Amino acid sequence: MYSKFSTIFNAPIHIEAKNIGDYVSKNVIFKLLSEFFKFWICYFVGALGGGIFKQIQLSKIAYF
Secondary structure, X not given: OHHHHHHHHOOOOOOOOOOXXXXXXXXXXXXXXXXXHHHHXXXXXXXXXXXXXXXXXXXXXXXX
């Protein structure tokens, strides 16, 4: 599950900054926020026993 979300959050982004310090701080904040969201999404899916992920995965087979 984590690897699937990693590909979504590893898309190239444009960070506009005034100087090097501003760029580094924005880059670190973006990376921490993306890891935060990945963790909680995977935690939520894991807390439900992976049922949501399996339902989506198997519904593609069942309905098509």
